[in-house]
Amino acid sequence: MSAAPPPVVALVGRPNAGKSSLYNLLTGGHAKVGNFPGVTVDVLQADVGLPGGERLRCVDLPGVYTVVGAPDPESDEGYARRFLDDLQAKGAPHLVAQVLDATHLALGLKLTLELRGRGVPLAVVVTQHDVLERQGQAVDAAVLSAKLGVPVLTTSARDKGAAPKVLEFLGEAARHAKAPPTDALDAQAVATKALVTRAEGKAAAHAARRRTERLDAVLLHPVLGPVLFLGLMVLLFGAVFLVADPVTWAIDGALGALGKSLEAALGPGLFTSLLVDGVLGGAGTVLIFLPQIVVLTVVMELIDASGYLARGSFLVDRLLSVAGLGGRSFVPLLTAHACAVPAITSARIIRDPGQRLRTILVLPLMTCSARIPTFGLLIAAFFSGSSALARGALFVGLYFAGIASGLVASLVLGRTVKRTAHALPLVLELPPYRRPQARVMARLGWRAATRFVKDVGSVILVVAVILWALLTVPGPGHAEAKAAAPPGASEKVVALHGSVAAFVGRALEPLTRPAGFDWRMNIGLIASFGARELMVGTLGIIFGLEGDEEDPAPLAEKLREAQAPDGRKAYGVPTALALMAFFVIACQCMSTVAAVRRETRSWRWAGFLLAYTYGAAYLLAVLVYQGASRLG
Numbered sequence: 001m002s003a004a005p006p007p008v009v010a011l012v013g014r015p016n017a018g019k020s021s022l023y024n025l026l027t028g029g030h031a032k033v034g035n036f037p038g039v040t041v042d043v044l045q046a047d048v049g050l051p052g053g054e055r056l057r058c059v060d061l062p063g064v065y066t067v068v069g070a071p072d073p074e075s076d077e078g079y080a081r082r083f084l085d086d087l088q089a090k091g092a093p094h095l096v097a098q099v100l101d102a103t104h105l106a107l108g109l110k111l112t113l114e115l116r117g118r119g120v121p122l123a124v125v126v127t128q129h130d131v132l133e134r135q136g137q138a139v140d141a142a143v144l145s146a147k148l149g150v151p152v153l154t155t156s157a158r159d160k161g162a163a164p165k166v167l168e169f170l171g172e173a174a175r176h177a178k179a180p181p182t183d184a185l186d187a188q189a190v191a192t193k194a195l196v197t198r199a200e201g202k203a204a205a206h207a208a209r210r211r212t213e214r215l216d217a218v219l220l221h222p223v224l225g226p227v228l229f230l231g232l233m234v235l236l237f238g239a240v241f242l243v244a245d246p247v248t249w250a251i252d253g254a255l256g257a258l259g260k261s262l263e264a265a266l267g268p269g270l271f272t273s274l275l276v277d278g279v280l281g282g283a284g285t286v287l288i289f290l291p292q293i294v295v296l297t298v299v300m301e302l303i304d305a306s307g308y309l310a311r312g313s314f315l316v317d318r319l320l321s322v323a324g325l326g327g328r329s330f331v332p333l334l335t336a337h338a339c340a341v342p343a344i345t346s347a348r349i350i351r352d353p354g355q356r357l358r359t360i361l362v363l364p365l366m367t368c369s370a371r372i373p374t375f376g377l378l379i380a381a382f383f384s385g386s387s388a389l390a391r392g393a394l395f396v397g398l399y400f401a402g403i404a405s406g407l408v409a410s411l412v413l414g415r416t417v418k419r420t421a422h423a424l425p426l427v428l429e430l431p432p433y434r435r436p437q438a439r440v441m442a443r444l445g446w447r448a449a450t451r452f453v454k455d456v457g458s459v460i461l462v463v464a465v466i467l468w469a470l471l472t473v474p475g476p477g478h479a480e481a482k483a484a485a486p487p488g489a490s491e492k493v494v495a496l497h498g499s500v501a502a503f504v505g506r507a508l509e510p511l512t513r514p515a516g517f518d519w520r521m522n523i524g525l526i527a528s529f530g531a532r533e534l535m536v537g538t539l540g541i542i543f544g545l546e547g548d549e550e551d552p553a554p555l556a557e558k559l560r561e562a563q564a565p566d567g568r569k570a571y572g573v574p575t576a577l578a579l580m581a582f583f584v585i586a587c588q589c590m591s592t593v594a595a596v597r598r599e600t601r602s603w604r605w606a607g608f609l610l611a612y613t614y615g616a617a618y619l620l621a622v623l624v625y626q627g628a629s630r631l632g
Contacts, residue, residue: 006047006055007174008087012080012115013099014108015063018127021157022099023060026167050171051164058170059083062348067114079348088120095121095174102132102139102154105195109187112148116185121177122150125166130156137197144194149181158437212433219308225315230396236299238392247291290449293369297448298441300337305436309334323407324414329359333406336366337399344595358413360599361609362406364587367399370532371583377536381556382576401584409612467501467527467534468541475500496542515582515621516575516629518564528588535583574628578621585617 013019027046044060061080087094098115100108105126115122126139138154145152153169155162219225266272303309320329329350336343343363350356367375375398379391386394472495496502504526505519512522524538536555543558562570587593587609597606 005092006057007093007095007177008057008059009095009097009170009174010059010061010084010087011097011099012061012067012084012111013063014065014101014104014111017063017099017101017104017108018157019063019099020060022125022127022166023058025157025160025163026058048167050167052171054171056167056170056174064111066111067118084118084120088118093174093177095123095170095177097123097125097170097173100124100126102126102129103135105139106188106191109190113185113187116148116150116180117182119179119182121173122180123170123173124148124150124152125169126152126154127157129154130158137195140194140196144190147185147190147193215433216311220311220315229315230400232303233396233399234389234393236303236392238389242388243291243295251290290453293372294445294449296369296372298445301444302436302441305434305440307433320407323410324358325355325362325407325410329355332359332363333366333403336363336368339368339370340364340366340589340592341595344592344599347599354414357600357605358410360596361413361605361612362409364589364592364596364609364613365402365406365409365585367402367584368532368589370589371398373533373536374528374583375580377539377556377559378576378580380554381559382571382573384556398580398584401581405585405616409616467523467538470501471496471499471523471541473500474498475503514626515618516571516578516625517621518570520562520570521575521579525582525588529590532583532588574625577628578625581624582617582621585613585620587613 011019011023023044027048046058047055048058049055061083062077064077064080066077067081067084084096096115098112100112112124124144126141129139132138141152141154151169151173153166155166219228262272262275266275332343332347340363343366344360347356347359347363350359375395379394383391383394474495475498501523502519505522508522509519517525520539520542523542524535527538528535539559540555543555543562559571564570593606593610596609597603600606
């Protein structure tokens with residue numbers, strides 16, 4: 001007979017109350033912690049052990065502002081409330097643990113009183129008590145518990161040693177779980193009674209508020225604020241190149257040396273070609289961009305953890321509303337710069353269905369991290385003579401090009417696809433400015449690195465090997481390619497030009513030549529639909545097969561020096577700009593298409609996304625290439 005499931009402890013709280021931080025503290029998990037509503041959009045759960053050997057099932061629900069009314073069932077609030085309703089209906093042992101931000105006590109208590117009204121077993125964990133104490137104030141847990149009629153604990157989710165105390169508290173509350181009284185209370189009155197202000201702390205609290213107000217007066221200024229934000233992004237992306245470039249060169253050199261060692265040890269042959277050209281030339285070439293991924297992840301999380309990015313939603317709210325979106329769309333748009341798939345899910349926080357659909361359809365236009373290897377390769381190949389600041393500005397330009405294209409697409413979609421029913425005002429609590437924790441930043445960088453290496457070592461490696469085979473196996477037109485091969489061409493080059501993949505790439509050349517793409521670029525574009533990083537991996541395999549075995553050069557140099565059949569250089573700045581334009585617009589990710597299908601419950605919208613992004617990307621690439629060629 002299977003053991004009964006452990007009691008469920010459902011963590012509930014307003015966005016930015018510290019709920020996911022507490023979940024991470026208790027479970028050792030890695031729930032995304034951010035300063036926005038909607039960051040936690042699915043139910044995260046883990047079983048945790050108590051000192052006495054008992055177990056609890058800890059569940060991290062999406063942040064909610066209220067548990068009354070009728071929310072959209074697909075929103076994060078609807079998702080959380082549905083879970084609570086199901087939990088209550090089943091009658092299984094459970095406890096609702098509200099995570100309450102001590103620095104916004106009265107606001108959080110409004111949710112507490114709503115939870116009391118549901119008649120469910122309730123406990124309250126007051127977090128960020130350390131922040132409140134630095135402001136010269138404290139929450140009297142005993143007074144708050146007496147007023148609410150529920151157990152109350154004060155703690156800090158940043159204190160790693162607090163986990164046993166919180167677990168013991170939750171275990172005790174679960175063992176003696178009972179419905180609290182449902183008498184009417186006033187949240188402000190309860191907060192006033194429970195909040196203790198020390199006389200010596202009033203000056204410190206006032207000074208902290210003044211510092212925040214002075215910073216916000218500058219950073220949220222309607223004119224100066226956006227300028228400062230743009231300048232900061234340029235500096236940070238410039239830092240990405242300054243920090244990551246030496247490590248990138250070191251990895252590139254190590255892979256080149258490893259390839260030469262393998263060739264010397266194994267000798268020529270298909271197996272050697274598979275290892276050197278397929279594995280190292282494909283997956284290994286993508287791995288070179290690991291430092292940029294890690295540094296960029298840490299930089300973005302650093303701004304997020306400081307509380308600055310949350311203020312960005314107010315800077316862009318007016319701009320987004322002009323495009324038919326709004327401040328709540330800022331969260332998914334920001335998340336999409338890491339990956340469009342979770343961003344599409346986080347669009348559930350948008351209450352208006354029309355606005356949500358428009359947001360989902362423009363999210364793939366944001367510059368996600370999977371595009372970084374391609375952009376990094378093109379910048380290294382054709383803009384290597386520019387300063388780090390200039391390359392950083394180009395990277396920022398690509399990011400803002402994605403945002404601008406999303407706004408334009410939203411305007412067009414609003415007139416042709418589905419109108420927003422009504423504009424909802426942005427209501428968002430600004431978190432206090434905080435000093436990011438070094439260990440958290442280090443952990444996020446490590447997670448980004450391991451995830452990237454895992455992707456390279458699994459999907460990208462497998463596809464790279466398949467691509468190597470398609471670039472090696474003879475296809476239609478093999479004899480013609482052999483006859484047309486330049487004098488002195490090696491057998492590998494002849495085989496490459498007569499391969500199955502080359503045949504497919506050449507078949508597309510009449511369509512892609514106006515954009516400056518030849519058969520090699522075409523193969524990369526086809527492969528990148530499986531994973532955008534494969535654009536770089538595919539070019540690595542192709543130029544590895546074409547390259548000089550005696551003097552292997554970095555892929556960026558091979559790309560810059562590549563020749564067309566007539567002997568001229570195959571690519572230049574116009575080609576690089578056209579390919580960047582194509583990558584900014586095109587939805588080259590089958591996982592994103594599947595996510596759109598899941599959220600919209602329709603293949604029609606997924607197909608529409610592919611059609612409009614690829615069509616717009618092709619037209620933009622042609623215009624950019626033709627214009628840049630004439631200007632050049």
